[in-house]
Amino acid sequence: GAEVEGYNEPSVNSSHVNGEYAKINWDVLGFGLIPTDYMYIMNCSKDQHFSQGTLTPFGKIEVNPSSGILNYGQGLFEGLKAHRTANGRILLFRPEENAMRMKVGAKRMCMQAPTVEQFVNAVKQTVHSNKRWVPPPGKGAMYIRPLLMGSGPVLGVAPASEYTFITYASPVGNYHKGVLNLIVEEKFRRAIPGGTGGVKAVTNYAIIYKPIAEAKAKGFTDVLFLNAEKYIEEVSTTNIFLVKGNEILTPPTSGTILPGITRKSIIEITHVLGYQVKERAIPVGELFDAEEVFCTGTAVGVNSVNSITYQDTRIAYKRGAGTVGQKLYEMLTGIQTGRIEDKMGWTVEL
Numbered sequence: 567g568a569e570v571e572g573y574n575e576p577s578v579n580s581s582h583v584n585g586e587y588a589k590i591n592w593d594v595l596g597f598g599l600i601p602t603d604y605m606y607i608m609n610c611s612k613d614q615h616f617s618q619g620t621l622t623p624f625g626k627i628e629v630n631p632s633s634g635i636l637n638y639g640q641g642l643f644e645g646l647k648a649h650r651t652a653n654g655r656i657l658l659f660r661p662e663e664n665a666m667r668m669k670v671g672a673k674r675m676c677m678q679a680p681t682v683e684q685f686v687n688a689v690k691q692t693v694h695s696n697k698r699w700v701p702p703p704g705k706g707a708m709y710i711r712p713l714l715m716g717s718g719p720v721l722g723v724a725p726a727s728e729y730t731f732i733t734y735a736s737p738v739g740n741y742h743k744g745v746l747n748l749i750v751e752e753k754f755r756r757a758i759p760g761g762t763g764g765v766k767a768v769t770n771y772a773i774i775y776k777p778i779a780e781a782k783a784k785g786f787t788d789v790l791f792l793n794a795e796k797y798i799e800e801v802s803t804t805n806i807f808l809v810k811g812n813e814i815l816t817p818p819t820s821g822t823i824l825p826g827i828t829r830k831s832i833i834e835i836t837h838v839l840g841y842q843v844k845e846r847a848i849p850v851g852e853l854f855d856a857e858e859v860f861c862t863g864t865a866v867g868v869n870s871v872n873s874i875t876y877q878d879t880r881i882a883y884k885r886g887a888g889t890v891g892q893k894l895y896e897m898l899t900g901i902q903t904g905r906i907e908d909k910m911g912w913t914v915e916l
């Protein structure tokens with residue numbers, strides 16, 4: 567993997583954990599927080615640059631009750647994974663992409679952002695200091711969560727005077743357990759043109775709890791959001807792809823859809839399987855013509871959809887062995903875990 571400029575040797579002595587695993591049951595990981603040993607923090611004032619951060623034991627932080635994040639939602643997050651390879655290396659997947667996405671989001675949210683080098687360094691230090699929490703090969707991944715927030719006090723509605731960047735990590739297993747039965751959401755919307763749906767603002771997430779809860783109460787796993795013109799957008803935390811004959815379709819990320827790094831990676835590798843990904847607006851009715859549907863995201867990876875229900879009609883899709891979704895899942899996880907040679911230069915070795 568590429569060496570990133572500005573990477574400093576972690577300042578915490580983690581020799582006591584080298585070669586060891588944390589004592590947890592690695593066979594039952596789900597997607598929930600398992601606190602790890604360290605987090606990385608750095609601060610900066612408005613209109614300044616972030617200065618050198620530090621590793622500190624993972625735990626609670628002090629937050630001003632009047633902070634921009636708590637009062638007005640001035641915050642962004644990222645998510646990326648580290649995998650352990652069969653021969654014991656640890657690989658990060660495209661961390662610079664997350665860093666660049668955070669910079670774009672920070673512009674939209676009027677925040678200071680770390681540089682790409684600072685971001686990648688923070689991620690590396692977080693993983694390095696928590697190495698014993700990176701699951702054994704085949705048991706899951708370490709999910710790394712960089713968080714940028716307006717930490718300075720505000721009362722009037724305005725950007726905070728100080729910013730805090732924290733990176734923490736947790737070992738994780740699968741995000742969705744078992745079958746994936748979606749329902750097309752016709753009442754709630756995730757994003758609007760001109761809003762923040764295209765950046766990873768913290769405010770994009772609590773607003774989908776209600777639609778998800780209503781879908782779950784009806785027996786579905788998750789919802790598929792539409793825009794006002796009834797074109798498909800995304801599932802609550804993942805992008806979506808349709809397989810129709812030799813074509814793979816996904817909606818363009820023109821402001822209301824989160825530009826997923828897994829989404830981008832899938833678009834860049836499907837040609838290997840002889841498919842062409844077309845980014846175009848997809849009317850909801852096209853769900854009836856697809857043979858396969860799959861979701862992509864950092865947390866979910868590539869996950870084939872069992873069914874989508876639209877206006878009381880349940881559309882079932884192909885899933886499992888031999889499907890495009892399954893092949894792409896194998897390719898992606900193969901690259902991420904070092905099983906398949908990374909010809910794209912996507913992985914960064916710790």
Ligand code: COI
Nearest residue numbers: 645803804863864865866
């Ligand atoms: C992801 O990292 O894939 C996400 O979309 C974050 C999700 C767990 C909220």
